[in-house]
Amino acid sequence: MKFPKIQSLKSIASIINSKYIGEADLPIYGTNEIHRVQKGEIVFVDHPKYYDKALQSNATVILINKEVECPEGKALLISEDPFRDFNKINSYFKKFEIYNQMISNDLEIGRDTIIQPNVFIGKEVKIGKNCIIFPNVIIHDYTEIGDNVIIQSGTVIGGDAFYYKNRGNYYDRLKSFGNVKIENNVEIGSNCCIDRGVTSSTIIGEGSKLDNLIQIGHDTIIGKKCLIASQVGIAGCCIIEDEVTIWGQAGFASSLTIGSKAVILAQSGVSKSLEGGKTYFGYPADEAKKMLKELAKLKRLTK
Numbered sequence: 001m002k003f004p005k006i007q008s009l010k011s012i013a014s015i016i017n018s019k020y021i022g023e024a025d026l027p028i029y030g031t032n033e034i035h036r037v038q039k040g041e042i043v044f045v046d047h048p049k050y051y052d053k054a055l056q057s058n059a060t061v062i063l064i065n066k067e068v069e070c071p072e073g074k075a076l077l078i079s080e081d082p083f084r085d086f087n088k089i090n091s092y093f094k095k096f097e098i099y100n101q102m103i104s105n106d107l108e109i110g111r112d113t114i115i116q117p118n119v120f121i122g123k124e125v126k127i128g129k130n131c132i133i134f135p136n137v138i139i140h141d142y143t144e145i146g147d148n149v150i151i152q153s154g155t156v157i158g159g160d161a162f163y164y165k166n167r168g169n170y171y172d173r174l175k176s177f178g179n180v181k182i183e184n185n186v187e188i189g190s191n192c193c194i195d196r197g198v199t200s201s202t203i204i205g206e207g208s209k210l211d212n213l214i215q216i217g218h219d220t221i222i223g224k225k226c227l228i229a230s231q232v233g234i235a236g237c238c239i240i241e242d243e244v245t246i247w248g249q250a251g252f253a254s255s256l257t258i259g260s261k262a263v264i265l266a267q268s269g270v271s272k273s274l275e276g277g278k279t280y281f282g283y284p285a286d287e288a289k290k291m292l293k294e295l296a297k298l299k300r301l302t303k
Helices: 009-016 048-055 082-093 288-302
Strands: 002-008 019-021 027-031 041-045 061-064 075-078 156-159 164-166 171-173 179-182 193-195 201-204 279-281
Touching: 002 009, 009 019, 009 075, 009 082, 027 082, 041 048, 041 082, 048 061, 061 082, 156 179, 193 201, 279 288
Parallel strands: 027 041, 041 061, 061 075, 156 193, 179 201
Antiparallel strands: 002 027, 019 075, 164 171
């Protein structure tokens, strides 16, 4: 998430009332998660298992719950609860708003785009030219939609991420401040849910086609010319490279990469990253030829 204007380390520390280690006037441009963080941004870490990953990441500022040695050129914000304070920083710059109208006044819309009845569109949404948005679609704040995009009825673009911390007697939600970017010539079927990024963007690449009843998790990137059939569920932070085909009811664990031109057959369970250019099947998903041979051998054994 980019701040409206550049902040200093000292000013961010004052928001969460924390100690800081580093130059007080160090410029900070925004916040981000570990897998998308860039120079000039804040990342949070609250478990020793991930300290090194955060400290060696692209982040300039690490929001952390222990004072550790700070790498050269970086800074620390020391917090007893980085998860809480990450939410606090983001909420300070982007506040939740309640709307009393269906379409925000600041919508940017291209020529020949059709928006049918009962569509809700949040603030600072951009929609390109020659698009069709069918009835009862919900498009949340900051969504960017390219040209020649079709979104069928009942689809929700930009819902919050499914991201929680177990506090023992309750789950604490990491708030979502990112958006969804839908590139040119994308088609999205009915009753799909595409969650926005926590602090960055969930992206649907140019020319990709999504069937009905598909779930795309936060910060996932779908490449160009992908084909995704009904009832597929893709967890957050996945990368689906270009021209991947995914057939019905396949499921994906989080933070995976699926290589270009891979084919995932129906009802497969993908628990690890997969190379491109191959066909996969089963649970855990593996090369289809191998899995089918194993099934054939098992069938013979039972006889």
